[in-house]
Amino acid sequence: MVGAGQLARMTQQAAIALGIDLRVLANSRDESAAKVIVDTRLGDYRDLADLREFAKGCAAVTFDHEHVPTEHIQDLIDDGYAVHPGPEALVHAQDKAVMRERLTEIGVPCPAWARVSEAADVEAFAEEHGWPVVVKSVRGGYDGRGVWVCSSAEDAREPLEAGIPLIAEAFVPFERELAVLVARSPHGQGVSYPVVETVQKDGICVEVIAPAPGLVGEDAAAAQHIALKIAQELGVTGLLAVEMFATKTGLVVNELAMRPHNSGHWTIEGARTSQFEQHLRAVLNLPLGSPALAAPVVVMVNLLGGADPDVFSRYEHVMANDPGVKIHFYGKEVRPGRKIGHVTALGVELAEVRARAWHAADCLKGPVDA
16 A cells, blocks of 8 residues: 555554555655554655555555556556556546546536636636636645635635646535445446545534435435446546535535545444455455445544643543444644544434544543533
8 A cells, every 4th residue: 555644554454354464655654554564665655666666566556645646557557566546547536627527528417617727717717607616726635725715816816826737616505515435346346335424624524424314315326326437437446435515406526535535434333344444355356345334323523633632641531431432543643633533433313423422532632521
């Protein structure tokens, strides 16, 4: 697995049970996965020589981020390595303009969009589609970075002056945000996890609810169908996360990720097969596991660092208060607002499960009233 962040760290847990030896390529020994995985190699994912040396002896190569240059991925394939997802698929998660062009071509519902490079382009787009306009960097944005909601061309000055490729999208007046996680193997087997609702704050996902509350059968099936169609049409192998807006008139696809995803962390305890095990099964062309829920309701809350870095002093209260809550830490230094872990709660009643998950997360972030 190229990359040694928390996704690789959690993939290691699944690899152990499957008897799979996981190797990671890290920038430093201080990265999340590098701290717990014996076979950690140091190198630069942008350097083809480092990638070639890293891939030697591997049955398959995959990623915990989308930033490896596609030309290097193709070189590895030409060298005879199995790489999943391949460059023709992964580019759609790397380049938002390429993604929008392809999704529009295959009939997937997307917001109106256009490439923009100057204020006049943004103004012309707004004349047709209205303000506000969402300006996005074509490459590299995540967790709210690289996204600007602009009420005027002046608001778009910062990204326009940065000299980076940009697209403009029509603002979508959504009712809530959904996500669908699917897996597809090289021989074409595909499975879909239940549709989840994601809750965002300041561009960062703070909560995931599985299954999405109040989503009727036909609507849930429609979302799963869209995600599976994208996986097939783009030739995805491994996991694909499809983030969607639910609007009054239907579903609109927002973003794609081709790796384990924050919207699927709940699957570790909340599904019969975790997303990390499923990804390993898919990239190794093994039969895929059941994506079924392990409980009627599962809630995952991301743990963001607070002002007090002494998280571990609060373990005792959280564990004693609710032995059923599961805590995951990523081995990261605690900083305010930094994603350092998550908690998961399972149960029957949504309100009760949400309250448990949030109480645990709030306690770990900082002292609260018991």
